[in-house]
Amino acid sequence: MKKLLSVLVLAIMFVVSGCSLLATTMDEMTYYNTYIDYINVLSDDLDNGINDYLSYVPETVTADMDVQFYGSYYGTATVDLSDARTNLFTESMTIDDTVKETALESVAESYFTSFQAFFDKYNEAATYYGNGDYKTNTEYAVELDEAIITAYYDASDAQTTLFDTISEYQIAARGELNEDTTDPVEKVGVSITILSDKVDVVAEAVYIWDFSTSDTTDITALYNDLVAKHTEEENATDALYEDKYKDLFDAFNTTYLGTLTSFETEVNKFIQDVNSGVATVDNVSDYDMIYEYYDQMIDAHNSMVDMLEMYY
DSSP: OOOOOOOOOOOOOOOOOOOOTTOSSOOHHHHHHHHHHHHHHHHHHHHHHHHHHHHHSOSSOOTTOOOOOOOTTHHHHHHHHHHHHHHHSSTTSOOSOHHHHHHHHHHHHHHHHHHHHHHHHHHHHHHHHHTTGGGTOTHHHHHHHHHHHHHHHHHHHHHHHHHHHHHHHHHHHHOSOOTTOOOHHHHHHHHHHHHHHHHHHHHHHHHTOOTTOOOOHHHHHHHHHHHHHHHHHHHHHHTTOOGGGHHHHHIIIIIIHHHHHHHHHHHHHHHHHHHHTOOOGGGGGGGHHHHHHHHHHHHHHHHHHHHHHTTO
16 A cells, blocks of 8 residues: 655754855855755655655556556656755865764765665656556556655655754754844744744654554643744744844744744644544544645745845
């Protein structure tokens, strides 16, 4: 049976300022953010590829079917992978911490390899169905399906390892957050970092939810912590508002916090449905909006970072 997992893309960027004009290596946070710029694109490609396959190839294929699967994302994915390799594995992409650099290159290469393996099978399926080979050899459809699903999960696991590694290194590189800052711009950066960290934790809790249990104590505590911190950071940031930062504050309050509110609403619905026995493994797709808003949170966060960088 085919089953598509929503991949938690842990793509959080953080704000750093200042770098030496004499430096021969990259600022560490810039290095990680550069990886994220390319890996986020590949993550979308992977999702698009598996969704495309699952949408057009039925679970059981028979010779009398008209299967119109053309592997439309293969070309884009191949180009994006080439761009990632070309731009990430270069002499200019280097940091002082060579241990982290080597480790990150290794997990990135593992991801690239598994990503390519998935799209090779994806393209093979496009040829198989595009040429009508399934009409005379339906048995191969089962073998190919298993290979594609396995390749997808391999790539998904490698992607998770890569993002976990980047996230771990980013947290170490950013150091302690100055939560008591009175600088409006710095406060916005601190707030989105704190809140996005908590969003990651809540999203992960939903993602790994065991539908055999109805005990929502832990996930409710995580949710309540997020909502409380949301209110706290919103109030603290609003208190530092200055007209000259109007665009920044509007983006923070409207786009970032607005998306966060939508995410919280969907998570709360999930918790209430679990409590009432409505949420089951059979209707898990009813809660896809949690992941949709999670993805939007990442986009909103990264857009905020782009704005913040203009002030440094």
